[in-house]
Amino acid sequence: YRHQLHKATKGQGAYKTIQYGMVSLMISGNTFTADSLIHFKLDQIAKHFHIPIHHDVDVNNSGYYQQVDTPLKPLAQQILTTLINAGKTLWQLRCQDFATLAYKIAGKHPTANKLVRALVNYFPEFRDMTLAYDKPVYFLKKAQIVCADLYRRFKDDEQTPYLHFD
Numbered sequence: 001y002r003h004q005l006h007k008a009t010k011g012q013g014a015y016k017t018i019q020y021g022m023v024s025l026m027i028s029g030n031t032f033t034a035d036s037l038i039h040f041k042l043d044q045i046a047k048h049f050h051i052p053i054h055h056d057v058d059v060n061n062s063g064y065y066q067q068v069d070t071p072l073k074p075l076a077q078q079i080l081t082t083l084i085n086a087g088k089t090l091w092q093l094r095c096q097d098f099a100t101l102a103y104k105i106a107g108k109h110p111t112a113n114k115l116v117r118a119l120v121n122y123f124p125e126f127r128d129m130t131l132a133y134d135k136p137v138y139f140l141k142k143a144q145i146v147c148a149d150l151y152r153r154f155k156d157d158e159q160t161p162y163l164h165f166d
Contacts (some may be wrong), residue, residue, distance in 0.1 A: 001075045008052055008072060020050030021079070033097045037087025042080050051076045082125050089122050102150075112147040119143040 002014070009017055025048050039050055046053045053073040056065040095101040105118045119126045120143050128139040 025047040034090035
């Protein structure tokens with residue numbers, strides 16, 4: 001989707017599109033609880049992430065227009081599916097939200113390793129894999145970035161001792 005996304009978002013790219021979309025969802029009052037995640041709709045994703053999912057096409061130069069899907073609609077659908085699946089996973093784990101999951105994982109001896117392993121095990125979106133010599137090789141970069149972001153955010157907050165990783 002790189003070319004189409006850059007064209008539709010004036011060169012913004014995937015990272016910024018996702019970042020701005022998530023911030024837009026937060027600013028608009030979404031709570032990111034398990035319940036709210038499973039109830040997102042495709043039109044919300046298109047709106048908040050600024051991903052066009054439909055456009056009008058003149059039918060045979062007749063002046064009559066038909067609405068057709070854009071090449072970016074599958075990307076918006078993937079974002080929606082990821083959010084819905086995250087909500088379902090939180091429900092299955094009996095966690096109201098991601099913070100509850102983080103504290104549940106922590107136990108008495110919190111480590112970044114525990115959180116990375118949990119994110120990779122529970123959420124396939126964190127499990128990047130490729131084959132090398134017909135053997136799977138996993139990349140945990142996304143889960144590690146989440147841990148680093150949480151550490152930077154909460155390292156000086158004594159109210160969140162869980163997030164003081166090793």
